[in-house]
Amino acid sequence: MHEEIKLLFESFGCNFTYYGNTHTAQNKEITYEIFNALNKNGYIEEVQKDLPYCNFDKLFLYDRYIEGKCPVCGFEKARGDQCDNCSSILDPKDLIEPYCTLCGKREIVFKKTKNIAIDLAKLQPQVEKFVKERSKFNWSRNAINESEKYFKNGLKRRDISRHSKWGFPVPLKGFEDQTLFVWFDAPIAYIGITKEWQDSKWENYWMSEETKLIQFMGKDNIFFHTIFFPATLLGANLGFSMVNTIRSYEFLNWEGKKFSKSRGVGMDLEQALSVVKNPDYWRFALMAIAPENADTDFTTDGFAEAVNKMLNGKIGNLFQRVLMLIKTNREIFDSRVEIDEGVAGKLDELYSKYTKHFKNIELRDALKTVVEIADLGNSYMSEKAPWVLAKAAKDDKSAAKDFSTIMNLLAKIAYYTGILLFPFTPDSSRAALAYFGIERDPKFEDLKKMPVLNLGLEPKPIFEKLTDQQIKKIGSYS
Ligand SMILES: [Zn+2]
Numbered sequence: 001m002h003e004e005i006k007l008l009f010e011s012f013g014c015n016f017t018y019y020g021n022t023h024t025a026q027n028k029e030i031t032y033e034i035f036n037a038l039n040k041n042g043y044i045e046e047v048q049k050d051l052p053y054c055n056f057d058k059l060f061l062y063d064r065y066i067e068g069k070c071p072v073c074g075f076e077k078a079r080g081d082q083c084d085n086c087s088s089i090l091d092p093k094d095l096i097e098p099y100c101t102l103c104g105k106r107e108i109v110f111k112k113t114k115n116i117a118i119d120l121a122k123l124q125p126q127v128e129k130f131v132k133e134r135s136k137f138n139w140s141r142n143a144i145n146e147s148e149k150y151f152k153n154g155l156k157r158r159d160i161s162r163h164s165k166w167g168f169p170v171p172l173k174g175f176e177d178q179t180l181f182v183w184f185d186a187p188i189a190y191i192g193i194t195k196e197w198q199d200s201k202w203e204n205y206w207m208s209e210e211t212k213l214i215q216f217m218g219k220d221n222i223f224f225h226t227i228f229f230p231a232t233l234l235g236a237n238l239g240f241s242m243v244n245t246i247r248s249y250e251f252l253n254w255e256g257k258k259f260s261k262s263r264g265v266g267m268d269l270e271q272a273l274s275v276v277k278n279p280d281y282w283r284f285a286l287m288a289i290a291p292e293n294a295d296t297d298f299t300t301d302g303f304a305e306a307v308n309k310m311l312n313g314k315i316g317n318l319f320q321r322v323l324m325l326i327k328t329n330r331e332i333f334d335s336r337v338e339i340d341e342g343v344a345g346k347l348d349e350l351y352s353k354y355t356k357h358f359k360n361i362e363l364r365d366a367l368k369t370v371v372e373i374a375d376l377g378n379s380y381m382s383e384k385a386p387w388v389l390a391k392a393a394k395d396d397k398s399a400a401k402d403f404s405t406i407m408n409l410l411a412k413i414a415y416y417t418g419i420l421l422f423p424f425t426p427d428s429s430r431a432a433l434a435y436f437g438i439e440r441d442p443k444f445e446d447l448k449k450m451p452v453l454n455l456g457l458e459p460k461p462i463f464e465k466l467t468d469q470q471i472k473k474i475g476s477y478s
């Protein structure tokens, strides 16, 4: 799975400094260090528990191996540890009409056994204080609300060992046949993977007060990042850096329904690329509806509109028209002529707005600002009609100068658009910037100098419209 997921990320143009693994010697070492410190500090305890056991499979059923009706919202497929519909943390005993997901049978009994647990109740004052202080740093609203809900109800002791072969064995006498719960060592792997990446550098990040850790996730993982993992680190008290900012997303639905592989609702990433090969189209359209503040809905019509009207119609068109106009009129075009300061000021304003959105991690609004920049270029071009000036320039020198004034600004707007698109549509951004003489990944500093056009290149469309066939195919996944 690791290799497959890595490939998927790459096929969508996502880069990692290092894409690591949770099951490594490095992560095991840090996980044990933290576990032992928690134990020494008195936060680990032994508990006797009745656990669900499948009489057919002869196995204890943890987490996703037991499902039933959610006692809170009535969702039919709530898991033993959590309901994916209402995000309630559950105990398997709460489930209504539970069944084993391995064999599908309802031959479940509750058997007495020993487990290791972390005493979250004892850690609540520390965790609550931590969340109160850190959540000032631009946490998503749902991360704050969800955490407060837990504090209000009171944190409870949680099992962190499993009768399972998967995972790190519990480093405690009498529990050698059990392994640590995946959510115990998975967040610790943020540290473990940094160590796996570079043994000599990991402490620069994880043992430094200057570290600003920002974590992105879906809302179903909030509890483990605002409460469970911080509690682990606070209890261990070993000086590891802790999260500054949590950006947690709401859910993305497909045409008003939850994604479901079994019910054939929605596409997975591979299916998406098999219909529309350029990942940038997906990246752009999905960011335009990113569920930053509320659940959002992917619709085929919305996707077609994002690609055809915004990406191709506004942005692609701007590149194409600007490059063609300059290339076909290169004999009258003078790149040294001053630009219109009034409109250039508007461009600067939009650029400030873009950087402000990025600083606030409002990525969707940052993307919208790029579209606004393209809009500025398109409306300036329609208003000034530089092609009329190009025609008049044969016998009118001032028309040639006016043409250059307008085209220099339009080239600047197109150049900005190309650079600012880079985080969203990297391949297309690179393709566009080749016309401006940039043959590498762009940097913000590139905005300080005016573009030098490469007029030897024949302008080709950066984007294309989706075909009716593609739109129909995507619609068939509803
Ligand atoms: Zn529920």
Ligand SMILES: [Zn+2]
Binding pocket: 054, 055, 056, 057, 100, 101, 102, 103, 104, 105
């Ligand atoms: Zn079973």
